[in-house]
Amino acid sequence: MKQTILGAGGSIGIELAKALKEYTSDIRLVNRNPVKVSSTDSLFPADLTIKNNVFEAIKGSQVTYVTIGFPYNTKVWKEYWVPFIKNVIEACLKYDSRLVFFDNVYAIGGDNVNHITENSPISPTSRKGEIRAEVDRLILENIDKNNLQAIIARAPDFFGGTSRENSVIINLVYNNLIKNKKAQWLCNAKVIHSMGYVPDLTKGTALLGNTPQAFNQIWNLPTDPQKITGEEWINLFATELKKVSEYTVVPNWLIKGIGLFVPVMKEIAEMNYQYDRDYYFDSTKFKNYFKFTPTSNAIAVKQTIKQIKYTEISDGKRTKNR
Incomplete structure (x- = not known):
């Protein structure tokens, strides 16, 4: 078919x-x-x-x-x-x-x-x-x-898989922590964000x-039902990377400025309502109908970091062999 x-x-x-x-x-x-x-x-x-x-x-x-x-x-x-x-x-x-x-x-x-x-x-x-x-x-x-x-x-x-360039959490959290910088979050890190x-x-x-x-x-589509905040996402990445879990919150008026350096952020300012209040995605219908258990957020973060590192090593080897 x-x-x-x-x-x-x-x-x-x-x-x-x-x-x-x-x-x-x-x-x-x-x-x-x-x-x-x-x-x-x-x-x-x-x-x-x-x-x-x-x-x-x-x-x-x-x-x-x-x-x-x-x-x-x-x-x-x-x-x-x-x-x-x-x-x-x-x-x-x-x-x-x-x-x-x-x-x-x-x-x-x-x-x-x-x-x-x-x-x-x-x-x-x-x-x-x-x-x-x-x-x-x-x-x-x-x-x-x-x-x-x-x-x-x-x-x-x-996030995860080959998704990196256009992933907000990878750009603001992973990319900063890996450089020993403070992670960043948009608008409010204390609210839920699926x-x-x-x-x-x-x-x-x-x-x-x-x-x-x-x-x-x-x-x-299937998503971990855990009600997790921006701060808790940062903690998951920091723990896995063995980095200090520190972050700054970027107010909406600064998002356009960040866009000068992170292209995906240029037009996200109008989407601030997804970050300044609870944003909870419920996939109960899918999970019950198909008896599907989503990957936990903690394991998803672990696997994502492993995939990024594997990709970087592979890309480095290809570049070296050219």
Whole structure:
């Protein structure tokens, strides 16, 4: 059964390709410059902002996963996200492909992030959130009106796997502690902030895509239910790295300044509502239905640090041998 990943070159796409091997050996990887994750993968180089490319990429696919990550820029998102998802929906309907959309929770805003479930209302309070809300509504409307077979699979902020450059916690906590600097946190380190572990999120996405009964629903992907604060995240990383657990809190007005040095932070200022109050992601529905036990936060941190170090050693060896 052919399964296609649109946006296969990012951290989620790469880990999803690994997870899908449990279900099929017929995996099509689509992005501008796809690279095989497994030897049996087929590669489909394409600019997915072009409608015809989207159709050709989806043609023949029983399941299509959207893990694409357009550059983290409101102007870019406004230009590309809605036309892209319209093309995906149209192609999935034409070729009878089931759609699994790997989503974030930007469409949920304000105090609704205090406890995020599948029933949390679409309530964006940011420009990026408004764009993602429109994307979600298009999928849900086509499920209701056009018999689109689709899943919205939501994830909180995440880390782990190959996710590093665009991970807030890696940039602000790990990268500082490893340099013997104080870790940083945004807005308030004393409030709850859920984080997803990429290998769990992608295993969950693959499981959903290969469970016909799971379609036409919203699912929160598997995440440790521990209600953990920013300060406690910092303690986990510091303990594992054997560093002093010290940190500074960055107020929202300084976030744009940090963006001069950490690109992912440039446009995160409008997302401060995710850091100045409790942000708890509840995946009870997934865990109960699939009897899935997420990796604990402590073990996820340990494994993430191990993966980073392994990658650095491997990259160093490759550079030395060139």
